[in-house]
Amino acid sequence: MLSNAIKFTEEGKINLAVELIEKKGDTCMLKFWVKDTGKGISPEKQSRLFEAFTQVDSSITRKYGGTGLGLAICDKLVRLMGGEIGVDSVEGKGSSFYFTLPTHIQDNSPAIETSHNKPTSRHEQMPIEDLKVLVAEDNEINQLVILSMLERMGLKPSLASDGQEVLDSLEKQDFDLILMDIQMPGMDGIETTQEIIAKYGDQRPTIISVSANALPEDQQKHLKMGMNDTLQKPITQDALKAILAKWAAKIHFSTST
Secondary structure, three states: HHHHHHHOOOOOOOEEEEEEEEEEOEEEEEEEEEEEOOOOOOHHHHHHOEEEEEEEEHHHHHOOOOOOHHHHHHHHHHOOOOOEEEEEEEEEOOOEEEEEEEEEEOOOOOOOOOOOOOOOOOOOOHHHOOEEEEEEEEOOHHHHHHHHHHHHOOOOOOOOOOOOHHHHHHOOOOOOOEEEEEEOOOHHHHHHHHHHHHHHHOOOOOOEEOOOOOOOOHHHHHHOOOOOEEEEOOOHHHHHHHHHHHHHHHHHHHOOO
């Protein structure tokens, strides 16, 4: 939003503000504002601002560049985090973009230090942030959403846009887990998984199928093809964190025995 404000404000000013709009227990709702004195947007064009691959004026692409994906991605990320997004704008006078986010109040009490040298039991969990994760996904919006979720958990994921890139990535680096999109161009997720199994056998990474197909028979098919687990689209932060935590413990135990 700040980037857009700078791009479309040739003179004047840009303000960034945040306000507390509600507090309940240890949760509060924050509202973020980015206000500019730029060219503004007409009412009929505002309704299309958050649509994927849409820019309100074709001349924008010619003058400023860009794909038109930015606000669509913002919209999806904010909604996945439980917030809302919107805009107030007057053509010729500027725009105010805003979004809300629910947040938890941080406990400022000192953290209890734990030793990293003590023996690890089977039931102790490998920290999620220690996982080496490869995201296999061809859709640009889905890529950014999944990568953002993983980075918020403290991970540094790698990305592959198709099956061949997955295989190439495995040649260069070891991974603990692959989030494998089923529908990819060229070599799809199932074919890629079979190639990985044929080459790496039991030494292969944990493979989680990622698909919009919610039918139990589809999920069972993925498991029969050698995938370790399934994750349904649209992915939520909680579901992603849960499946990573589940497999982090198993991966840690298998590598430590």
